[in-house]
Amino acid sequence: MTITEDSGPSGAGPKVVDSREIVLQTEGITKRFGAVVVLRGVDMVLGRGEVLGLVGDNGAGKSTFVKILCGFQRQDSGRILVEGEEVQFHTVEDARAKGIETVYQDLALVPQLTVYQNLFLNRELTYGGKLGLMNNRKMRQLTRQYLDEIRVNVPNIDAEVDRLSGGQRQAIAVARATRQEAKILLLDEPLAAMGAKESALIIDLVKDLSQNRGVSIVVIDHNYTHLFELCDRVSVFQQGRVTFDKRVAETSLEELTELMVSDYRRQVMEGQAQLKGA
Amino acid sequence: MAQATIATGSAPAAPAPSSGTERGRSASIVRLLIQRREATVFLVTVAVIVYFSIRNANFYSEANIITMVQYIAPIAVIGAGEVLLLVLAEIDLSAGQTFLTAPWIVYFIHTDGVPIGWSIAIALLCSLAIGAFNGVFTVVFGVPSLVVTLGTNYALAGFVLIASSAVQVDMPGRTGTFGQVFGISNWSEIAWALAIVVVIWVLLKKTRFGVHTTATGGNLLGAAEAGIPVKRVKVWCFMILAFGAAFVGILDGIRIGSLDPAAPGLDVVLSGIVAAVIGGTALTGGRGTVVGTLIGAVFLGVLEDGFNLIGVSANWFILAEGVVILVAMAINVQLGILAERTKR
Ligand SMILES: Nc1ncnc2c1ncn2[C@@H]1O[C@H](COP(=O)(O)OP(=O)(O)O)[C@@H](O)[C@H]1O
Ligand SMILES: [Mg+2]
Numbered sequence: 188m189t190i191t192e193d194s195g196p197s198g199a200g201p202k203v204v205d206s207r208e209i210v211l212q213t214e215g216i217t218k219r220f221g222a223v224v225v226l227r228g229v230d231m232v233l234g235r236g237e238v239l240g241l242v243g244d245n246g247a248g249k250s251t252f253v254k255i256l257c258g259f260q261r262q263d264s265g266r267i268l269v270e271g272e273e274v275q276f277h278t279v280e281d282a283r284a285k286g287i288e289t290v291y292q293d294l295a296l297v298p299q300l301t302v303y304q305n306l307f308l309n310r311e312l313t314y315g316g317k318l319g320l321m322n323n324r325k326m327r328q329l330t331r332q333y334l335d336e337i338r339v340n341v342p343n344i345d346a347e348v349d350r351l352s353g354g355q356r357q358a359i360a361v362a363r364a365t366r367q368e369a370k371i372l373l374l375d376e377p378l379a380a381m382g383a384k385e386s387a388l389i390i391d392l393v394k395d396l397s398q399n400r401g402v403s404i405v406v407i408d409h410n411y412t413h414l415f416e417l418c419d420r421v422s423v424f425q426q427g428r429v430t431f432d433k434r435v436a437e438t439s440l441e442e443l444t445e446l447m448v449s450d451y452r453r454q455v456m457e458g459q460a461q462l463k464g465a
Numbered sequence: 466m467a468q469a470t471i472a473t474g475s476a477p478a479a480p481a482p483s484s485g486t487e488r489g490r491s492a493s494i495v496r497l498l499i500q501r502r503e504a505t506v507f508l509v510t511v512a513v514i515v516y517f518s519i520r521n522a523n524f525y526s527e528a529n530i531i532t533m534v535q536y537i538a539p540i541a542v543i544g545a546g547e548v549l550l551l552v553l554a555e556i557d558l559s560a561g562q563t564f565l566t567a568p569w570i571v572y573f574i575h576t577d578g579v580p581i582g583w584s585i586a587i588a589l590l591c592s593l594a595i596g597a598f599n600g601v602f603t604v605v606f607g608v609p610s611l612v613v614t615l616g617t618n619y620a621l622a623g624f625v626l627i628a629s630s631a632v633q634v635d636m637p638g639r640t641g642t643f644g645q646v647f648g649i650s651n652w653s654e655i656a657w658a659l660a661i662v663v664v665i666w667v668l669l670k671k672t673r674f675g676v677h678t679t680a681t682g683g684n685l686l687g688a689a690e691a692g693i694p695v696k697r698v699k700v701w702c703f704m705i706l707a708f709g710a711a712f713v714g715i716l717d718g719i720r721i722g723s724l725d726p727a728a729p730g731l732d733v734v735l736s737g738i739v740a741a742v743i744g745g746t747a748l749t750g751g752r753g754t755v756v757g758t759l760i761g762a763v764f765l766g767v768l769e770d771g772f773n774l775i776g777v778s779a780n781w782f783i784l785a786e787g788v789v790i791l792v793a794m795a796i797n798v799q800l801g802i803l804a805e806r807t808k809r
Contacts, residue, residue: 259690279692295687297680299751304676309691311673320671 209271210235210403211256211287211371216265217427218251225251227427228265233371236401238393240414240435242443243424244450249407250292252424253373256405257289258282269371286370290377292407294360298349302341303330305348306363333366337392353380361389365396372396374406378413390417411440425450500804502745503757505796510764517771524774531651535720537766538658539564542713543737544744544758545665546706551741552669553682553699554750555603555610559617560710560737562730563595566621567711568718569726572634581638585647589711595621596707600700610703618730629726636718648719657716661709666755668705678702683751710734739786740765743793747801764789 211233218226225248233239241249254260256267258276266273269285276282279289296305304311307326313319330344339358341351348356357380364372374393378386390413396402408414414421415435423431423446431446498504518524543560550557570588575581599617603610638644648654669675680688681695689695718724742748743764744757765786772782 279690283692289690291687291690293687293690295684295690297683297687297751299679299683300676308680308688309677309693311676313673317673320667321673321676 208234210237210269211405212268212271213256214266214268216252216255216262216267218248218255218260218263225427226255226262229424229427229429231422231429233403233405235403236397237420238397238404238406238418240418240421241405241407241424242409242411242414242421242447244447247424248427249424250375253289253375253405253407254291256282257287257373259289259291283367283369287373288364288367288369288371289373290357290360290364290375292375292379294356296348296356296360299347301347302344302351302359303327305359306330306333306344306366308363310367334362337362337365338388354382354385357381358385358389361392365392368400369402372402372404374404376407376409378408378410386413393417411443415440423447498800502797502800503754503760505800506744506757506760506764506793510760510767513764513767513771517767517774520771521774524771529770529774533766533770534652534655536769537762538654539710539713539717539733540736540740540765541759541762542658542661542709543706543734544740544762545662545755546709547734547737547741548746548753548755548758549665549669549678549702549705550610551682551738551746551748552678552750552753553702554685554748555682555699555702556738556748557599557610557614557703557706558731558734559595559599559614559621560706561733561735562618562621563592563707564710564714564717564733565728565730566595566625567592567714568636568724569625569629571715571718572637572724573628575637581643585638585715588715589708592707592711593704595711596704597700599707600703603703604696604699618734622730625726629724631726633726634724636722636724638719639722644719648716654713654716654720658713661712662755662759665705665709669753669755674698674701679751736765737762739790742797743789745797747797 209232211231213229213231216226216229217224229248229252231239231252241252243249251260255262255276258279258281261276267276268274269287274281274285276285282289295308297308300308303323303326307330312322312325312329314322327344334341334344339355339362341355341359348359351359357377361374361377364374372393377389381389393404393406394417397404406414406417408417418435420432420434421438421443422429423443425431431443498508514524523529543564546560547557567588570591571581571584574584574587579587595617599610599614602608602613606613638647639649646653669678677688677693677695677698680691680693681698685695740761741753741758742761744754744759744761746753746758768785768789769779769782772779772785
């Protein structure tokens with residue numbers, strides 16, 4: 188992938204006018220768990236206000252990549268640059284300090300805590316200092332206000348998250364990330380458990396954040412229709428690498444589908460060849 | 466739907482309520498009983514108190530109440546501290562031995578010529594180190610805390626037996642106002658114990674630390690992903706329990722006046738865990754009630770003392786304790802299922 192100054196007819200590169208506009212960039216990110224090599228050198232750029240879709244098979248390494256970008260895990264090698272500056276994330280808080288917020292694939296909600304406690308998890312408001320008593324009144328009020336603002340419908344913010352539907356939980360996890368006024372949002376399959384109406388709501392929210400607030404967004408999703416509606420650009424992850432990267436305007440549902448299916452066919456054939464060889 | 470469940474639940478307690486408001490009231494009481502675990506053990510405790518006070522007029526005598534609260538104090542503190550660990554889905558079996566070992570440390574240091582106040586301070590620091598050891602060993606090596614703290618329990622018990630040559634000694638620090646404040650005055654131990662229980666309650670219910678503890682126990686990976694330092698939270702909880710246990714242990718030693726090197730620490734800690742369990746704290750993590758544990762400790766104290774008063778042998782208390790644990794657990798689990806239904 189090359190970073191070009193414009194999107195000329197060749198158009199393979201993302202629309203990045205100059206390096207100052209690149210908000211997030213990775214170079215050669217690798218990661219292995221024991222003998223399993225999950226990432227084999229991931230290069231990515233993300234422009235300001237851009238929505239980048241990541242697609243790929245289960246196990247391709249998308250979630251691992253996101254967890255490295257948000258400081259939850261550390262890469263074995265490779266660099267992460269935020270606004271052109273190399274960063275070292277040792278904790279999730281390090282990444283948050285650079286304006287990176289995450290919706291994890293597993294949502295990272297606590298079933299025994301209430302909606303508002305989850306919305307403020309590790310961001311609790313207190314009276315005076317870290318050790319002070321919690322300001323539950325303020326947290327409730329802001330929760331109600333924010334959920335109304337983004338039109339997420341949760342009947343009772345004092346209900347334990349245990350009692351919410353899958354879609355409602357996902358909405359809470361998304362709201363927790365978007366409430367922070369982040370510069371960069373990482374959304375790992377945020378629409379997976381949602382109905383059509385809830386999906387549309389979140390899609391509108393994400394569009395609004397990118398178009399009107401200049402938030403840069405990486406979103407993982409398996410639904411190409413969602414991605415084409417939402418994204419400026421799509422990257423395909425295959426076996427721990429980005430193998431395809433195009434602006435949505437320059438590709439099509441057919442091309443993406445064909446790419447994924449042919450990859451599947453190739454794998455099946457390789458598997459059969461191996462079986463015959465053995 | 467909720468009404469139907471509540472109506473069947475209340476049928477034996479309040480048969481055929483006539484007016485609407487009456488039904489509403491009894492329904493809300495039943496709802497309270499179902500949703501607040503503490504309420505059940507509270508009512509049972511009140512019933513047991515009424516029973517024993519009818520059986521024996523001495524139940525309400527000051528002397529008897531003092532005997533009771535002295536029995537209750539250590540159980541309440543260790544139980545409340547244990548709630549933090551149960552919320553984390555961890556457990557600490559060494560807290561009873563920490564309770565017994567702390568006054569020995571005071572004794573050894575004081576006999577070496579250190580003033581009593583400093584000896585106590587050093588013993589409390591040692592208890593923090595014991596808690597930190599339990600916690601760090603658990604989170605670093607990934608050994609279940611049940612096993613780690615069982616090891617710590619025996620190590621501490623062995624240390625006391627070796628260092629004391631298995632000889633009983635007199636506890637220092639029993640003189641003057643100091644002694645009165647730290648254990649000898651009739652109400653000193655329970656006052657300190659209640660203060661510690663309140664601190665633990667505030668910590669769990671009202672502070673970020675409490676939310677982070679619940680989060681760590683309720684969804685370990687999720688809490689870590691949200692940036693909560695889950696390992697540190699766990700270590701702190703072990704330290705808080707050890708500190709509380711050591712503190713009441715020292716008070717208990719000063720009150721009794723002599724230290725028995727062979728006292729069984731597991732008995733002490735298990736009483737605390739029983740108080741937590743009958744108070745409504747599950748061992749599955751994510752939930753726990755300090756208030757319920759305090760009531761559970763009172764219940765155990767009343768039961769032990771009451772059997773004594775009406776002349777039933779202590780052996781019966783042990784049997785009753787066993788039955789109570791089984792019944793309380795069954796009630797807790799069933800109420801949990803009911804609460805689940807009525808909330809929806
Ligand atoms: N903590 C971990 N330990 C061991 N293996 C892991 C761990 N996390 C992910 N993996 C492995 O890494 C591979 C990629 O996983 P993941 O990043 O979740 O893929 P995706 O999100 O694209 O489905 C999978 O084979 C998974 O089993
Ligand atoms: Mg994934």
